[in-house]
Amino acid sequence: MKNTVLITGASNGIGKGLAYEYAKRGCDIALLARNEDSLQNIVSDIQKRFPTVKAKYYILDVTKTDTVLTTLEQAFEEFGKMDIVIANAGIAGGGKAGSGKLSEDIAIFETNVIGAIATIDSAVNLLKRQGEGQIVAISSVAAFRGLPGAGAYCASKAALSTYMQSLQAELQPTPISSTILYPGYIDTDLNKNMKSRPFLITVDEASPIIANLIARKVKRSTVPVYPWKFIGTLLRVLPDSLFSAKK
Secondary structure, three states, rough: OOOOEEEEEEOOOOHHHHHHHHHHHHOOOEEEEEEEHHHHHHHHHHHHOOOOOOOEEEEEOOHHHHHHHHHHHHHHHHHHOOEEEEEEEOOOOOOOOOOOOOHHHHHHHHHHHHHHHHHHHHHHHHHHHHHEEEEEOOOHHHOOOOOOOOOOHHHHHHHHHHHHHHHHHHHHHEEEEEEEEEEEOOOOOOOOOOOOOOEEEHHHHHHHHHHHHHHHHEEEEEOOOOHHHHHHHHHHHOOOOHHHHOO
């Protein structure tokens, strides 16, 4: 039986890449995001290229937490089941403390933390009713260390990581599995304005890596595994002075 996959933040970047990757693998896909035009185009293209794949989209702003459960319920009902739920929706931005970008920092937390938790909590609720499934959260290597000018983003991904660690302990005795992934630099609109993007890979390169890690039901992994597994360890132990902002 083919798998059914639900992806938030599916209108661009990693989410869009995963939509096509899972369609190539013959999975049915439910795509959720705010941008209806983009979702319509993706679903239409997938239906043309992969006619045996069931693809539908649902408009969802994960920061409107009172709509998350009902939207996921609709998708679960219309597809009959969900094997994998991927909490991918996220934003970047913000700036240094005191730079007048507090509203951006708050928005980052509303999407990357509150919105992600709302998605994951709803997914746990529905997968428990269903009796099985897998929950995946897309974090970032930024979770491993706070960096100058990216405090809110790094903290939001660290918060998501810690939340998922707690969830994994809670789900251990159940048939629901969970995975947290930490992508390195992947060429998306999220980071296109950054001055430095070491070890950059494309969405097309990242998507099969992510899908394979999910299929293996790993508890946690960087994306790609190397060099970021090694770099992630270094980021945690290197002295603060190496990351100090220049005047």
